[in-house]
Amino acid sequence: MRVGVFGAGYVGLVTGTCFAEMGNDVVIGDVDEQRIAALGRGRIPIYEPGLEEILQRNLEMGRLRFTVDSRDVVSSAEILFVAVGTPAGEDGSADLTHVLAVAREIARHADGPRIVVNKSTVPVGTGRKVREVLAESSPHAFQVVSNPEFLKEGSAVEDFMKPDRVVVGSDGDSAREIMRRLYAPFIRTGNPICFMDVESAEMTKYAANAMLATRITFMNEIANLCERVGANVDEVRIGIGSDRRIGPAFLFPGAGFGGSCFPKDVRALERLADEVGYEFPIMRAVHAVNEAQKRVLGEKVRTRFGDDLTGRRFAVWGVAFKARTDDIREAPALVVVDDLLSAGAEVAVFDPEAMDNARRVLGDRVVYAGSAHEALTGADALVVVTEWNEFRFPDFERIRKELKSPVVFDGRNLYDPRTMSELGFEYFSIGRPSWRAGAARSGPTVAAGLAGEQG
Ligand SMILES: NC(=O)c1ccc[n+]([C@@H]2O[C@H](COP(=O)([O-])OP(=O)(O)OC[C@H]3O[C@@H](n4cnc5c(N)ncnc54)[C@H](O)[C@@H]3O)[C@@H](O)[C@H]2O)c1
Structure with missing residues (x-):
């Protein structure tokens, strides 16, 4: 044809x-x-x-x-x-x-x-x-x-x-x-x-994206609650995902969804409902909760290092809104970087594919590292925002030596909290108990409580 x-x-x-x-x-x-x-x-x-x-x-x-x-x-x-x-x-x-x-x-x-x-x-x-x-x-x-x-x-x-x-x-x-x-x-x-019919096909696309965005948002809320009550969202995720009515996909919590589709499609569905006089409170909530979720990593950093980050430097791994793309539209990393910069910090970013796009949006406000390890030099902590495969099994010994202090904030739950503790890291992730560095044997501590103790 x-x-x-x-x-x-x-x-x-x-x-x-x-x-x-x-x-x-x-x-x-x-x-x-x-x-x-x-x-x-x-x-x-x-x-x-x-x-x-x-x-x-x-x-x-x-x-x-x-x-x-x-x-x-x-x-x-x-x-x-x-x-x-x-x-x-x-x-x-x-x-x-x-x-x-x-x-x-x-x-x-x-x-x-x-x-x-x-x-x-x-x-x-x-x-x-x-x-x-x-x-x-x-x-x-x-x-x-x-x-x-x-x-x-x-x-x-x-x-x-x-x-x-x-x-x-x-x-x-x-x-x-x-x-x-x-x-x-x-x-x-x-x-x-x-x-x-044409109308149903148009609606199907929005319904699919809104459903997926809602699912992610629901898990992000469950993760936030897990942190506060001492539960582990990884285990909860497996516990609910094995229910055939729920299924295992799209249950991973993180630092909010981004990209060129979910955020705009959620808003467009919200507007479509407005136009026909239909209240769609779930869509409003998904939008609002996701905006808040993009701030969670920045909040964790400030809880650990204080509201004034002047003189501090952070390495941010990943700018793309997810792995295997160079797309940074509405990427959570942009919010994380903004939060760190507004609190006075310096930021060095690295992404395997999205550096050109990052340069176009972030300009000279950040340092662009030539490799994941280069970003760590002189940094007070590492903040992981995108789940690129190359970030999944890094050389932790080297990371500990390169960072000024062994602190990792993981917005994608890539690493195992207990292992990170055994390796001597202070490790903060999403919806999982944080482990004190070297405190594996005494077990996890609820993140909200721990953060204050360490701050
Ligand atoms: N990116 C995704 O993952 C994805 C998935 C499913 C659906 N969609 C939808 O598909 C659509 C396109 O998304 P995308 O990510 O490919 O967008 P994009 O921004 O990557 O590409 C759009 C292209 O259209 C071109 N363009 C604009 N006006 C034009 C015109 N008058 N004539 C010819 N070309 C023109 C632009 O120059 C650009 O290259 C959107 O509605 C999006 O919501 C995107």
Whole structure:
């Protein structure tokens, strides 16, 4: 099939490249000239494991190309995917500027009927708006389909190639059939393609992300409570996750969720509910609790070292909002860094993939270390914010020597509290009892109490 994709970001690039890999002719368009030029040379502007290799192969095979010319995209394809950004507007609602701009471009350049598939995450009713824009400005017939994307950054190619399900919202049989054919190679193992109306498909995406964000937030609250009552969230997590009604995924507490999706989608759902006069207290709570959770690490640092951190230096490991991505949008690390800087501290950051993005956002306010260990030199403590594999089994002996004091704040519960204590660290994590350095035999102490004693 001849496929056009608008947007060469995380979603558009993966979508277009994977469709090309299955033998379709794909053209991807973006307004960012630099990005398109680099892609044309086979260089991907984001970190996404496995993507560059497939992209280069399909470029070489002539099944994939890139352009800044929207006319080229529209005239080369029978089916057009919209995968542009839908960031949060000032009031939290999804900003549809880019989606509607693409609809106008399609209407302007189409020389016949097209299927327009919206892959961006958009509020219920956007399909109708897109249909109106197309009808206003073009005499041709368009079918508008909603096909929300569920890929995760860091495993985007695998998620796209083997989706748990494909959701297709459509009002027309022929569009359904084309979507069924296009996706057939991806769901050969029997995972479902769920056909529904456009509004339900749009809602499905928000419901999925809001559910996951709520689950994380719930566990963060349980973790905070565990700290105060002397329970261990790791054990609670296993205890509840083995219940088949609950399941083990997405139960890991941490320093709040970030990224380009959950925070904005929670807010957009909150706004969508507002607009139709429906109170959605859970969404408000998820949003508020998550903002507070991003401050938990900074609070732990201040409880340990005092409110005035002037003259102190901290090493922050991880800026990306999660491992295996360079995306730092709404990353908890940015809040942690801000909190430390506002209290007067110096901060040295290291991230295996997100240093360029970090530089763009943090500028000269922090020191950029060339390696995880370099960040530790002269630091009073290490603060781990992202769960990169390379942070999971570090050389603790070396860390203890490099840090001014052996103190570790772990926002991802990467290390075992008892082992850290045996290694001589003061170790603070999320929702688990803290262990005094060298006090393994006398057992854990409730963090809230311990913090005061050590402060
Ligand atoms: N990133 C994810 O993990 C993920 C997962 C599922 C769904 N989504 C949703 O997919 C959408 C895209 O997300 P993303 O992370 O890929 O965004 P992104 O910011 O990485 O990429 C968006 C791209 O669209 C381009 N663009 C903007 N206006 C354009 C126009 N008029 N014509 C052509 N290109 C244009 C931008 O230059 C940019 O390269 C969003 O709605 C997002 O919520 C994202």
